[in-house]
Amino acid sequence: MEKIKIEVGLVGNPNVGKSTVFNQLTGLNQHTGNWPGKTVEKKVGYIEKGKYLIEITDLPGIYSLTANSIEEIISREYIVKEKPHLVLLIIDASAIERNLYLLSQLLELTSNIIIGLNMIDILQSKKYKLDIKKLEERLGLPIVPMVATKNIGLRELVDKIIEIFEKDNLNPKRVNYGDLENDLQEIEKYLPDRIENYPRRWIALKLLEGDTITIDICRNNLENWLQLKEIIERKENNPIRVASARYSWIKKILEGTLERPKKQAISWTEKIDEILTHPILGSIFAVIIISLIFYLTFSINDIFSSLLESLLDQIGKVLLNLLNFLPPWWKSFLVNGVWQGVSTLLSFIPLITVFFFFLALLEDTGYLARLAFIADRLMHILGLHGKSLIPLVISFGCNVPGVMATRTLEDEKDRVLLIILDSFIPCVPRILVASFFLSIFFPDKAFILLLSLYFISFISIFISGKILRRKVLKTSLTPLLMELPIYKFPNPKIIMIYVWEKLKSFLIRAGTVMVILSGITWILSHFPTDSIENSVLASIGKFSLLFLKPLGFNWELATGLISGFIAKEASLSTLGAIYGASGNKLGEILLGNITPITAFTFIVFQLLYIPCAATVATIYKETRSIKWTLFSIFYSLSYAYIFTLFLNQVLSLFWR
Amino acid sequence: MIKSVAEMTKGEKGKVITIHGGKGKILRLAEMGITPGEELILIQKSLGPVIVRVKDVNLALGKGLAESIFVEVEENGKNQN
Numbered sequence: 054m055e056k057i058k059i060e061v062g063l064v065g066n067p068n069v070g071k072s073t074v075f076n077q078l079t080g081l082n083q084h085t086g087n088w089p090g091k092t093v094e095k096k097v098g099y100i101e102k103g104k105y106l107i108e109i110t111d112l113p114g115i116y117s118l119t120a121n122s123i124e125e126i127i128s129r130e131y132i133v134k135e136k137p138h139l140v141l142l143i144i145d146a147s148a149i150e151r152n153l154y155l156l157s158q159l160l161e162l163t164s165n166i167i168i169g170l171n172m173i174d175i176l177q178s179k180k181y182k183l184d185i186k187k188l189e190e191r192l193g194l195p196i197v198p199m200v201a202t203k204n205i206g207l208r209e210l211v212d213k214i215i216e217i218f219e220k221d222n223l224n225p226k227r228v229n230y231g232d233l234e235n236d237l238q239e240i241e242k243y244l245p246d247r248i249e250n251y252p253r254r255w256i257a258l259k260l261l262e263g264d265t266i267t268i269d270i271c272r273n274n275l276e277n278w279l280q281l282k283e284i285i286e287r288k289e290n291n292p293i294r295v296a297s298a299r300y301s302w303i304k305k306i307l308e309g310t311l312e313r314p315k316k317q318a319i320s321w322t323e324k325i326d327e328i329l330t331h332p333i334l335g336s337i338f339a340v341i342i343i344s345l346i347f348y349l350t351f352s353i354n355d356i357f358s359s360l361l362e363s364l365l366d367q368i369g370k371v372l373l374n375l376l377n378f379l380p381p382w383w384k385s386f387l388v389n390g391v392w393q394g395v396s397t398l399l400s401f402i403p404l405i406t407v408f409f410f411f412l413a414l415l416e417d418t419g420y421l422a423r424l425a426f427i428a429d430r431l432m433h434i435l436g437l438h439g440k441s442l443i444p445l446v447i448s449f450g451c452n453v454p455g456v457m458a459t460r461t462l463e464d465e466k467d468r469v470l471l472i473i474l475d476s477f478i479p480c481v482p483r484i485l486v487a488s489f490f491l492s493i494f495f496p497d498k499a500f501i502l503l504l505s506l507y508f509i510s511f512i513s514i515f516i517s518g519k520i521l522r523r524k525v526l527k528t529s530l531t532p533l534l535m536e537l538p539i540y541k542f543p544n545p546k547i548i549m550i551y552v553w554e555k556l557k558s559f560l561i562r563a564g565t566v567m568v569i570l571s572g573i574t575w576i577l578s579h580f581p582t583d584s585i586e587n588s589v590l591a592s593i594g595k596f597s598l599l600f601l602k603p604l605g606f607n608w609e610l611a612t613g614l615i616s617g618f619i620a621k622e623a624s625l626s627t628l629g630a631i632y633g634a635s636g637n638k639l640g641e642i643l644l645g646n647i648t649p650i651t652a653f654t655f656i657v658f659q660l661l662y663i664p665c666a667a668t669v670a671t672i673y674k675e676t677r678s679i680k681w682t683l684f685s686i687f688y689s690l691s692y693a694y695i696f697t698l699f700l701n702q703v704l705s706l707f708w709r
Numbered sequence: 710m711i712k713s714v715a716e717m718t719k720g721e722k723g724k725v726i727t728i729h730g731g732k733g734k735i736l737r738l739a740e741m742g743i744t745p746g747e748e749l750i751l752i753q754k755s756l757g758p759v760i761v762r763v764k765d766v767n768l769a770l771g772k773g774l775a776e777s778i779f780v781e782v783e784e785n786g787k788n789q790n
Binding site (some may be wrong): 116147149262323533535 | 732733735736737738739740741742744745746747749752753754755756757758760763764765766767768769770771773774
């Protein structure tokens with residue numbers, strides 16, 4: 054029998070345990086995508102119960118429903134356009150006053166709201182007394198008390214969803230705006246019952262708040278817009294009047310419902326924060342934690358990846374034998390091209406698993422927000438947010454998890470910016486290529502020049518951050534304004550789901566792109582004949598000299614760079630293949646063929662020029678935008694070209 | 710005495726009097742809990758950013774924001790809570 058579908062939109066402030074609720078309810082029965090045309094993640098999960106299939110859409114964590122953030126626009130459009138049967142609002146019981154602010158806005162869009170009152174254990178430990186029955190009566194909405202991390206109250210929540218769906222008779226109390234009611238009524242006179250699915254009162258409120266999208270809608274739909282505009286602009290402080298009116302309504306609701314103790318107990322969170330957010334102690338702790346995570350991620354990865362690599366090599370050999378019936382070119386294409394791509398992809402499994410395990414720990418315990426607070430000042434120098442620290446640091450190991458970690462940034466533009474900047478961080482393979490060249494050409498100065506590479510990367514991030522922010526994204530650095538959630542013990546189930554989701558989406562979405570790119574590059578380097586000198590790749594290399602000649606590169610170097618796109622270290626093996634030598638032998642040949650200035654220019658160029666195929670695939674996975682993916686490639690290529698051209702000129706003048 | 714949040718000392722309580730800045734910024738602060746008339750406590754001071762508690766929530770505010778929120782504090786109004 055076909056099940057009856059109940060569509061539920063899951064809404065709530067950030068840090069109220071909304072994802073915990075989502076994961077506890079749906080487990081692995083969920084899939085992740087993006088909101089159409091946005092880089093914002095969309096998660097949908099399912100629960101089956103009796104004759105019902107409950108479809109839960111996890112909306113982004115939000116404080117409000119303004120037009121100022123994409124997350125809030127997505128949420129309000131979802132509610133009015135998708136019209137879910139129910140909106141499930143998760144509220145942090147220990148901060149109920151602030152949390153009800155979102156409810157006051159939801160009430161203007163829909164009546165079908167169920168409140169999940171989460172973290173009641175924390176409310177109790179703070180010795181707050183909340184009369185839930187009374188609150189239910191005053192709001193006219195069902196409330197389910199729960200502790201999501203301990204799986205308390207979730208079954209009741211599901212039962213309540215079904216019960217309310219069956220009864221379908223919710224009739225919540227309306228929000229009273231006090232002094233503002235007169236203004237609202239005056240504005241409402243000018244408005245039809247609904248405009249573009251939005252109710253009249255909502256429109257009136259949003260006009261007073263100065264909501265840009267609502268203003269545009271009204272300007273386009275109303276004939277008497279100018280008169281209306283006059284009324285709205287009569288008072289300068291209308292937005293804050295609306296906000297204050299909402300809080301006064303909340304205060305009235307909570308009066309006699311919520312009782313706070315006179316003397317508040319000092320919570321665990323405060324005691325821990327005394328140290329972890331301390332300017333000195335907190336910074337020391339942050340450095341230790343980040344170093345530890347970096348060290349552990351890459352050392353644990355080393356152990357597993359060498360095992361995995363030998364396993365993948367074995368499989369490659371077996372494949373080679375199995376495919377003996379094919380013509381050699383095809384066999385080689387499948388094994389050395391396609392399978393090589395697949396195994397490169399699979400070799401990322403340990404790294405992503407380990408790193409996202411740690412990141413999930415940081416996020417789930419609540420420490421990530423403190424880290425952002427501590428790092429904010431430092432990151433400001435680079436024109437970035439405190440939250441950018443982790444993605445940047447992990448990128449020194451590998452850009453792929455670095456780009457994936459940008460998900461922790463709320464703002465879409467900040468995220469895109471950081472994704473592009475991430476690829477200027479020299480990952481380990483790039484440093485390996487650089488070290489090879491440095492040790493051959495500048496054995497005495499290798500170390501200091503290596504440091505200069507890191508310096509160049511910082512400069513590049515700094516310059517590019519400024520350019521991209523102003524000219525491309527047209528956004529300014531929004532000042533730090535972030536809630537510090539309560540510390541909690543990490544929940545193993547939540548962490549497991551988090552890591553699994555990351556891994557799954559990486560393998561599926563980034564995987565397809567990577568395998569295709571690697572297949573194409575193989576064909577280019579093995580067509581028309583098997584030797585690389587006559588290949589299409591080499592022809593492209595020779596053609597690109599048109600641009601790369603001013604940098605002093607020969608076609609061999611250019612070809613190396615092109616194959617470095619697949620994996621940065623591949624540029625060395627390609628050079629080896631072209632010159633028919635490797636290691637010191639290759640070094641000697643290079644020494645005879647190019648000047649030290651060209652060598653250093655090459656090192657810097659390969660540091661900056663293009664994110665590797667795996668990173669490009671991840672950028673596509675994260676942004677879900679071909680435009681941004683291509684832009685990232687285009688930008689880093691042009692930046693690298695201009696920067697090294699300049700560098701080359703300067704070096705030619707001064708270097709002897 | 711009226712001063713900005715950036716000038717408050719750790720543990721000090723103050724009542725929000727006014728917030729300088731554009732409508733968007735003032736509204737964003739209000740949504741997070743900081744509205745005129747509301748009482749806040751300074752929990753932590755760092756090299757620029759600060760942490761305040763307002764409406765039972767701890768908020769981290771960047772330097773610029775802290776400088777633009779003005780509060781009324783009582784003289785000798787230090788409070789250990």
